[in-house]
Structures are given as C-alpha cells and as structure tokens.
Amino acid sequence: MGNGGNVEVELIVDIPTDKLQQTKQDFENDGYKVKVVQQRSGQWALAAAKSG
Amino acid sequence: MRKPWASIGLRTQSITLMRDALYRLCEAYYNGQLSKAQVMLLLSRSQDLTAAIVAVEQLTGAVVAQQAALSGSAGASSAAALVSNAKALEQMQTFQKKKADELTEAKKKQGEARTARDRNQKAVDDKQNEIDSTPASDMQKRARLEKERDALKNELSASEQTLAQEDSNVALLQKQLDDITRVTDTIASQLDSVITSASATAAGTSVLGASSSRGGLSLNDASVESITLGVKEIVTTVLGKKYIVETCTALLTNPRPPDVDPVEYQNTLVLCYQVIRDAAQAESKISQKMIGEGVGGHFGSDHCSAAIRSFWQPGGIINPVNRAQIDAAIRQAGVKASLPVLMNTEELLDDRRKVGLILGLPACK
DSSP: OEEETTEEEEEEEEEOHHHHHHHHHHHHHTTOEEEEEEOTTSOEEEEEEEEO | OOOGGGOTTOOOHHHHHHHHHHHHHHHHHHTTSSOHHHHHHHHHHHHHHHHHHHHHHHHHTOSOOOOSOOOOOHHHHHHHHHHHHHHHHHHHHHHHHHHHHHHHHHHHHHHHHHHHHHHHHHHHHHHHHHHHTSOTTOHHHHHHHHHHHHHHHHHHHHHHHHHHHHHHHHHHHHHHHHHHHHHHHHHHHHHHHHHHHHHHHTTTTOOBOTTOTBTTBOOOHHHHHHHHHHHHHHHHHHHTOOOHHHHHHHHHTSOOOTTSOHHHHHHHHHHHHHHHHHHHHHHHHHHHHHHHHOTTOOTTOSHHHHHHHHHHSGGGSOOHHHHHHHHHHHHHTTOOSOHHHHHHOGGGHHHHHHHHHHHTOGGGO
C-alpha cells in the first residue's frame, strides 16, 4: 500500500488458487498492471501498480 | 493388553479428590458461603483441573488397578503405553466437542439477542421520527407518541442487557474451549512423542513387572523425559490460566463486602467492566468475522466483499458513478487501503463493513 511519488503499488500474498482470478480481475478493473507469482506454499502473491 | 478386566472399581487419588472438591463446593453453596457466580467460576476451574488431571493421570499411569495377569513382550508393553495415551486423547476430544457444541449454541443465542436489540433500536428510531414529523401544535398526539417511545426505550435497554450477557457467555465459553484445545493438542503432541520413544525401545529395555509405577511397564529415559515434558506443559497451562473474566463476572454480580473500601471497590468494578467489555468485543469480532465469511469462507469471498463488487461492477460492467461513491465511502470511513486491496484482504473485513454500511449495502451489516 505504498505510494512512490505518483505510482501506487500494492502487494497481496497468500491468495488461494481459487481466489486468484477474481483478485487479479479486481485490480485490473481498477486500472492496475498486475504481476502474479506462485509462492512455495502453492498459494499466490500478486503485485499491482498504477499511476496515481 | 489384558488390562481392562482387572480395573473394575478403580478409585485413584485424583478421582477421590475431584469428587470431594465438588461435594465441598456444593456444600458451601447451600450453606450460603458462595454465590451462584462464584460457584460458576469454581466449577469452571474444576472442569479445567479435571481435564488436566485426566491427561496427567493417563500420561503417567500414576495409579492403576493391579493387573490380574501379565504376559507379553516388549512390543506389547509399548502398545499398552500408546493405548493409554490414546484413551486420554479420546476423552479430551469428547470434552472438546461438547464445549464446542455449547459455544455454537451460545453464539446462536448471541445472534438472536443482537437481532432483537437491532429491532428494538429501529422501533425507537421510527417512533422518534414519527414524533419529529408531528406538528408541535398537536400536543396530545405528541404526548402519546413520546409515551410509546419511552416504553420502546425500556425494551431496548432490556435487550441491550441481554446481548451483553450473551456476549459475556460466548467470551467465557470461547476461552474455555481454547484452553481445552491447548491441552488436547499437548496430549496429541505428547502421544506422537511417546510413539516415537516407544518404537525406539521396542526391542530393548521395556519389560513387564507387577510392581512398576506405570501399569507394570518400565520405560526408557527418553520416554520418561517425553512424558515429563508433557505433564509439565499441562500443569503449567492449567495452573497459569487467568480467570480474570470469570472473577470479574463474579465480582459484578455480587454486592460489595462490608469490609471493602467503597471507592476502591468502585474502581475495581470499573476495571472489571472494561475487562469484560474487551473480552466480549474480541469474541464478537471473531464471530462477526465467521458470520461474514460464511462457513468455509475464504480469502475476500465474504458477502460484504461480493456486495461491494456488485455495486462497483453491476452485471459485470464497471459503473464509474458508483466507483466514485465507493471512493468517497472509503475516505469517509477513514480506510487507508485501495478498493481492490479492501475487497481481497481477509483482515480488512471490519473496514469492508464500514464502507459497505456507508454505501447502504445490507450484506455488510
């Protein structure tokens, strides 16, 4: 939930597989660029950024 | 493995002590030396102690009936020790389930009490609106409405008290269940530990002997150490348990003893109210979270989150006007998270509710 100048950056971790698509869609619908990586636990982490 | 048939009529020291303690408790109550609240507190402690004593006794095999016959090998003795611990675990799990059922019932009552309180609050508000919309010149009607409103206020006050009691009850049961769960987990982990120790010694030092303290079994050093640690953990947990909420409940429901300073007593009561309120609020948050996310609910999938999403994207199409309203609600609620984070972070359920309530979404109540 940081704010680097005029860029908003968000990070969410431990997303269950069945919730990943919805979470990603929410961010994309709000104008974020999204990057998803899988954690060792099998759950997912999502990084999102958009111009403020 | 020939143990059960020789154990009829067993009375251990612990059984005798527990029976005597409960008898004395009952006796003190009927002699007027204890209040109902104090009995409740002492019974609660007694239950905790019973759970611990059963666990310790089964783990250590402190006193068992003399075995009628002994036979078998080292393998059989290891199995006997495991059966003994498994029984303790089974008893604790039964106890745990009973307490969990009580908690479920209490939470149901808490929910009903909250609904009743909300209904009464709405009735008072509606009546007040009716009064406000009645012209000041119509004094007769206003007087009648005000009388009705006051009656409703009394009902509201009663329902608030009921809710506070239910909150307190849920908090108490939750605390007891947590303690039981802790003891059960300890036994389970010690059972695993004993299994490991017993397996390691199956071909070695375990022998049967009628006068041994552990039901005729001799255990090696590692097994003894494992059991000792388990017992220490159980005793420390139970004796270290703080009964502050229960004590406060007893204090608040009894008159001030004549030899206690009134000011000091009043200060303590204020602290006790705070303790119980904090405990109730903590439990209420947990139950609200459970209700909000539904049984088996997961990450960002509660009803409130879904309602905000539908408001933002009705029919799957983004509505910019509603989006602006959501932003305004987020600001008004003092929430720092962005909308996607707010909807998809489990821990932000309370914030979601605040925003949802500002937006007037029923699913967020």
